[in-house]
Amino acid sequence: AASSSSASKVRCFQCLAEVELRRIRQHVGDHILKWLRDVHENLKGDAIVKMPCGFCGRSGVAACNEVFLTKGRSPQAKSGCQYAYQFKYQPSLKPSKTSPCTNVPILCRIPGCTGTVGEKLTAVWKYNMAEHIRLFHPGYTSSYNDIGMAPLPPGMMEEMYVSVEEEIFMKIPNEKIP
Numbered sequence: 001a002a003s004s005s006s007a008s009k010v011r012c013f014q015c016l017a018e019v020e021l022r023r024i025r026q027h028v029g030d031h032i033l034k035w036l037r038d039v040h041e042n043l044k045g046d047a048i049v050k051m052p053c054g055f056c057g058r059s060g061v062a063a064c065n066e067v068f069l070t071k072g073r074s075p076q077a078k079s080g081c082q083y084a085y086q087f088k089y090q091p092s093l094k095p096s097k098t099s100p101c102t103n104v105p106i107l108c109r110i111p112g113c114t115g116t117v118g119e120k121l122t123a124v125w126k127y128n129m130a131e132h133i134r135l136f137h138p139g140y141t142s143s144y145n146d147i148g149m150a151p152l153p154p155g156m157m158e159e160m161y162v163s164v165e166e167e168i169f170m171k172i173p174n175e176k177i178p
Helices: 021-036 126-136 156-160 165-169
Strands: 010-011 018-020 065-071 078-079 121-126
Touching: 010 021, 018 065, 021 126, 121 126, 126 156
Parallel strands: none
Antiparallel strands: 010 018, 065 078, 065 121
16 A cells, blocks of 8 residues: 555556545546546546556556455445555545545445455445446346346445536536436
């Protein structure tokens, strides 16, 4: 994980900007959501590809492949990513003008998916959950109108939902908001 000082700066792998570590999840989340919504960005660095890390935006990096939530009433995100840092999890679930990105690790509630590693539960970045379902749970759907598919467990659709408010705060054009 990155330096313990949240005022330290790191370089965004996508746009190469210097970003305060405590803002990198918000910053990278902006790139990821724009990629998901097919909003073109002229990035000087690495392009976003499927299942990106919510801290650094890269895919296929061993240290970033697993993300966890600690057990208990006040969960914390844990990752081996070099840009991982501790953030306030509960407030991060609601978008605001100053911190619009709600891309946090969430649990996959499909039976048998979430594992336990010590005091941590395996999780999936919120913005990756639809792709996680497509790849690992093809019999389930995150849509309300897929006939013959199993619906997601209660509460899961709400947890993975990206609100219109969040999309607007993150400057997704209206025509690209699903």
